[in-house]
Amino acid sequence: MRRAAYWLFPLIATAVAVFIVIFMIQINPAAPALKAGSDEGEKDVSLHLNPEIGNWIDRFSTTTEKDYFYPVNEVTLKLDTGGENSILGVYRLTAPVKNAKELSFVKKELNKSALRYIVHEEGDAMSLTVDSTDQNKLASLVTKLKTYQITATVSPYTEEK
The missing domain is CATH 3.30.70.1070 (Sporulation related repeat)
Structure with a gap:
């Protein structure tokens, strides 16, 4: 019985870890893969999107994915207050x-x-x-x-x- 208990707890912990990894992959399958690329003459590293995915705005405008909010930091509105319909x-x-x-x-x-x-x-x-x-x-x-x-x-x- 002790031998079964000795191997049971590590097996359960490993199974839970595998389940969490699979679950995390399934809830975000469409995440773009980022890869680091640098030129020989440049010192900084820039991140680029996968070329098959393209621009994230174009991708979300053509898909039917729901519950995604575009990251907006600032909104600018121009109001025409000089027209005759303004008052x-x-x-x-x-x-x-x-x-x-x-x-x-x-x-x-x-x-x-x-x-x-x-x-x-x-x-x-x-x-x-x-x-x-x-x-x-x-x-x-x-x-x-x-x-x-x-x-x-x-x-x-x-x-x-």
């Missing part, structure tokens, strides 16, 4: 809702007009806010909500700082 009037509709019945009426009308809304809950009080650039659409929504006896107000939206 759009944004309007906000606010509608206080007293119960679930009124909430369902407001949601039904908002779904008909294809407007996005946000529901704010503070304790028992609920309110809906809708932001849009079309003031006429919000005004017609206010008149539709009046048929359900729901008061709503439309005001120009200003960012609070």
Whole structure:
């Protein structure tokens, strides 16, 4: 029995090590192989991708691999603030809702007009806010909500700082 125990523990440790190595190879099979290459006149060593794989952006754009995030260190956005469409009037509709019945009426009308809304809950009080650039659409929504006896107000939206 001692002889079996003497050989059993090293065999189990070796099997676990082999399993871990195989598992690590299987979870990352598409990793590019890096090889060091240097010219005779240069002192530094540069790493190059395998020529069959090519550029990593081209490779990921043609494959169907999922859950890969490109390494991004900095993003630069250029905004055109000089155009005539840069100053759009944004309007906000606010509608206080007293119960679930009124909430369902407001949601039904908002779904008909294809407007996005946000529901704010503070304790028992609920309110809906809708932001849009079309003031006429919000005004017609206010008149539709009046048929359900729901008061709503439309005001120009200003960012609070």
